[in-house]
Amino acid sequence: MTTATHDGCQAATERRRARVQAAITAARHAGTPLTASAIARTARVDRTFLYRHRDLLDSLHITSARLAEPTMSGPAVTQASLQADLANATARSARLAARVHQLEKRLSRALGEEVWKASGLGAQSDVAELNSQVTRLEQRNVELTRVLEERDAELDAARAANRELTRALNQRG
Numbered sequence: 683m684t685t686a687t688h689d690g691c692q693a694a695t696e697r698r699r700a701r702v703q704a705a706i707t708a709a710r711h712a713g714t715p716l717t718a719s720a721i722a723r724t725a726r727v728d729r730t731f732l733y734r735h736r737d738l739l740d741s742l743h744i745t746s747a748r749l750a751e752p753t754m755s756g757p758a759v760t761q762a763s764l765q766a767d768l769a770n771a772t773a774r775s776a777r778l779a780a781r782v783h784q785l786e787k788r789l790s791r792a793l794g795e796e797v798w799k800a801s802g803l804g805a806q807s808d809v810a811e812l813n814s815q816v817t818r819l820e821q822r823n824v825e826l827t828r829v830l831e832e833r834d835a836e837l838d839a840a841r842a843a844n845r846e847l848t849r850a851l852n853q854r855g
Contacts, residue, residue, distance in 0.1 A: 701725040702738050706745055716746035 705724040709716050721742055722729040732739045747759065 698725065698727050698731060699735065699738060702727060702732065702735075703741070706738075706742055710745050710749060716742060716749065718742065 702721060702725040705721045706716070708714075709721060709724065714720065718729050718732050718739065722732055732742065
Protein backbone atom coordinates (compact mmCIF):
# COMPACT_ATOMS: atom_id res chain seq x y z
CA MET A 683 0.00 0.00 0.00
CA THR A 684 1.14 3.49 -0.67
CA THR A 685 1.55 5.89 2.18
CA ALA A 686 -1.39 8.06 1.07
CA THR A 687 -3.66 5.03 0.82
CA HIS A 688 -2.52 3.76 4.18
CA ASP A 689 -3.07 7.18 5.78
CA GLY A 690 -6.56 7.34 4.22
CA CYS A 691 -7.47 3.91 5.62
CA GLN A 692 -6.17 4.90 9.05
CA ALA A 693 -8.21 8.12 8.98
CA ALA A 694 -11.37 6.24 7.95
CA THR A 695 -10.84 3.72 10.76
CA GLU A 696 -10.37 6.51 13.30
CA ARG A 697 -13.58 8.21 12.10
CA ARG A 698 -15.48 4.93 12.52
CA ARG A 699 -13.96 4.41 15.97
CA ALA A 700 -15.02 7.94 16.99
CA ARG A 701 -18.57 7.27 15.72
CA VAL A 702 -18.71 4.05 17.77
CA GLN A 703 -17.49 5.83 20.93
CA ALA A 704 -20.06 8.60 20.35
CA ALA A 705 -22.82 6.00 19.80
CA ILE A 706 -21.89 4.25 23.08
CA THR A 707 -21.94 7.54 24.97
CA ALA A 708 -25.25 8.60 23.38
CA ALA A 709 -26.86 5.23 24.11
CA ARG A 710 -25.66 5.36 27.72
CA HIS A 711 -27.19 8.83 28.22
CA ALA A 712 -30.39 8.01 26.35
CA GLY A 713 -30.88 4.67 28.09
CA THR A 714 -31.19 2.79 24.79
CA PRO A 715 -29.97 -0.81 24.50
CA LEU A 716 -26.22 -1.27 24.59
CA THR A 717 -25.83 -4.18 22.21
CA ALA A 718 -23.27 -4.65 19.48
CA SER A 719 -25.99 -4.57 16.81
CA ALA A 720 -27.61 -1.39 18.12
CA ILE A 721 -24.31 0.46 18.49
CA ALA A 722 -23.09 -0.67 15.07
CA ARG A 723 -26.36 0.47 13.50
CA THR A 724 -26.19 3.85 15.25
CA ALA A 725 -22.52 4.36 14.34
CA ARG A 726 -23.14 3.21 10.75
CA VAL A 727 -20.49 0.49 10.91
CA ASP A 728 -20.65 -3.24 10.43
CA ARG A 729 -20.88 -5.37 13.59
CA THR A 730 -17.66 -7.08 12.57
CA PHE A 731 -15.90 -3.72 12.99
CA LEU A 732 -16.64 -3.97 16.72
CA TYR A 733 -15.33 -7.53 16.85
CA ARG A 734 -12.16 -6.59 14.98
CA HIS A 735 -11.54 -3.77 17.47
CA ARG A 736 -11.78 -5.56 20.80
CA ASP A 737 -11.17 -2.40 22.80
CA LEU A 738 -14.40 -0.90 21.41
CA LEU A 739 -16.31 -4.07 22.15
CA ASP A 740 -14.86 -4.23 25.66
CA SER A 741 -15.83 -0.57 26.20
CA LEU A 742 -19.37 -1.42 25.08
CA HIS A 743 -19.58 -4.40 27.45
CA ILE A 744 -18.13 -2.47 30.39
CA THR A 745 -20.54 0.41 29.83
CA SER A 746 -23.44 -2.02 29.54
CA ALA A 747 -22.40 -3.82 32.74
CA ARG A 748 -22.08 -0.54 34.65
CA LEU A 749 -25.55 0.53 33.60
CA ALA A 750 -27.01 -2.84 34.49
CA GLU A 751 -25.50 -3.03 37.99
CA PRO A 752 -27.81 -0.63 39.86
CA THR A 753 -31.02 -1.91 38.29
CA MET A 754 -30.27 -5.61 38.54
CA SER A 755 -32.68 -7.43 40.79
CA GLY A 756 -31.14 -10.89 40.28
CA PRO A 757 -27.82 -12.29 41.39
CA ALA A 758 -24.76 -10.17 40.70
CA VAL A 759 -22.49 -11.07 37.85
CA THR A 760 -19.11 -12.00 39.23
CA GLN A 761 -15.76 -12.68 37.65
CA ALA A 762 -16.13 -16.37 38.59
CA SER A 763 -19.57 -16.64 36.96
CA LEU A 764 -18.27 -14.99 33.80
CA GLN A 765 -15.32 -17.37 33.74
CA ALA A 766 -17.66 -20.34 34.23
CA ASP A 767 -19.82 -19.10 31.35
CA LEU A 768 -16.72 -18.70 29.20
CA ALA A 769 -15.51 -22.20 30.07
CA ASN A 770 -18.95 -23.63 29.22
CA ALA A 771 -19.01 -21.74 25.94
CA THR A 772 -15.50 -22.94 25.10
CA ALA A 773 -16.42 -26.54 25.85
CA ARG A 774 -19.57 -26.27 23.74
CA SER A 775 -17.57 -24.74 20.92
CA ALA A 776 -15.11 -27.64 21.07
CA ARG A 777 -17.97 -30.17 21.01
CA LEU A 778 -19.58 -28.42 18.07
CA ALA A 779 -16.27 -28.24 16.21
CA ALA A 780 -15.77 -31.98 16.73
CA ARG A 781 -19.31 -32.67 15.51
CA VAL A 782 -18.78 -30.48 12.44
CA HIS A 783 -15.55 -32.35 11.69
CA GLN A 784 -17.35 -35.69 12.05
CA LEU A 785 -20.17 -34.56 9.76
CA GLU A 786 -17.69 -33.22 7.20
CA LYS A 787 -15.95 -36.60 7.13
CA ARG A 788 -19.28 -38.43 6.68
CA LEU A 789 -20.34 -36.05 3.92
CA SER A 790 -16.98 -36.40 2.19
CA ARG A 791 -17.20 -40.19 2.37
CA ALA A 792 -20.78 -40.22 1.06
CA LEU A 793 -20.00 -37.84 -1.79
CA GLY A 794 -16.89 -39.85 -2.66
CA GLU A 795 -18.90 -43.07 -2.84
CA GLU A 796 -21.55 -41.38 -4.95
CA VAL A 797 -18.99 -40.06 -7.42
CA TRP A 798 -17.26 -43.45 -7.47
CA LYS A 799 -20.53 -45.18 -8.33
CA ALA A 800 -21.52 -42.56 -10.90
CA SER A 801 -18.17 -42.86 -12.66
CA GLY A 802 -18.73 -46.57 -13.27
CA LEU A 803 -15.29 -47.39 -11.93
CA GLY A 804 -16.39 -48.47 -8.49
CA ALA A 805 -17.67 -51.75 -7.17
CA GLN A 806 -21.35 -52.48 -7.52
CA SER A 807 -23.45 -51.20 -4.68
CA ASP A 808 -24.79 -54.61 -3.72
CA VAL A 809 -21.72 -56.79 -3.25
CA ALA A 810 -23.64 -59.38 -1.21
CA GLU A 811 -26.11 -59.83 -4.08
CA LEU A 812 -23.25 -60.26 -6.52
CA ASN A 813 -21.53 -62.78 -4.24
CA SER A 814 -24.71 -64.83 -3.97
CA GLN A 815 -25.12 -64.68 -7.74
CA VAL A 816 -21.53 -65.94 -8.17
CA THR A 817 -22.28 -68.79 -5.76
CA ARG A 818 -25.46 -69.70 -7.68
CA LEU A 819 -23.60 -69.63 -10.97
CA GLU A 820 -20.80 -71.81 -9.57
CA GLN A 821 -23.40 -74.33 -8.35
CA ARG A 822 -25.12 -74.26 -11.74
CA ASN A 823 -21.76 -74.82 -13.39
CA VAL A 824 -21.13 -77.88 -11.20
CA GLU A 825 -24.59 -79.26 -12.01
CA LEU A 826 -24.14 -78.71 -15.75
CA THR A 827 -20.71 -80.34 -15.61
CA ARG A 828 -22.23 -83.40 -13.87
CA VAL A 829 -25.07 -83.56 -16.45
CA LEU A 830 -22.55 -83.24 -19.26
CA GLU A 831 -20.43 -86.06 -17.79
CA GLU A 832 -23.55 -88.28 -17.51
CA ARG A 833 -24.48 -87.56 -21.12
CA ASP A 834 -20.91 -88.22 -22.24
CA ALA A 835 -21.09 -91.58 -20.43
CA GLU A 836 -24.45 -92.35 -22.08
CA LEU A 837 -23.06 -91.31 -25.47
CA ASP A 838 -20.02 -93.54 -24.98
CA ALA A 839 -22.32 -96.41 -24.00
CA ALA A 840 -24.52 -95.76 -27.06
CA ARG A 841 -21.47 -95.65 -29.32
CA ALA A 842 -20.17 -98.90 -27.82
CA ALA A 843 -23.61 -100.53 -28.33
CA ASN A 844 -23.69 -99.19 -31.89
CA ARG A 845 -20.24 -100.65 -32.59
CA GLU A 846 -21.33 -104.02 -31.19
CA LEU A 847 -24.46 -104.02 -33.35
CA THR A 848 -22.50 -102.96 -36.39
CA ARG A 849 -19.94 -105.80 -35.79
CA ALA A 850 -22.76 -108.29 -35.28
CA LEU A 851 -24.41 -107.21 -38.53
CA ASN A 852 -21.11 -107.34 -40.40
CA GLN A 853 -20.31 -110.87 -39.13
CA ARG A 854 -23.70 -112.24 -40.28
CA GLY A 855 -23.60 -110.85 -43.58
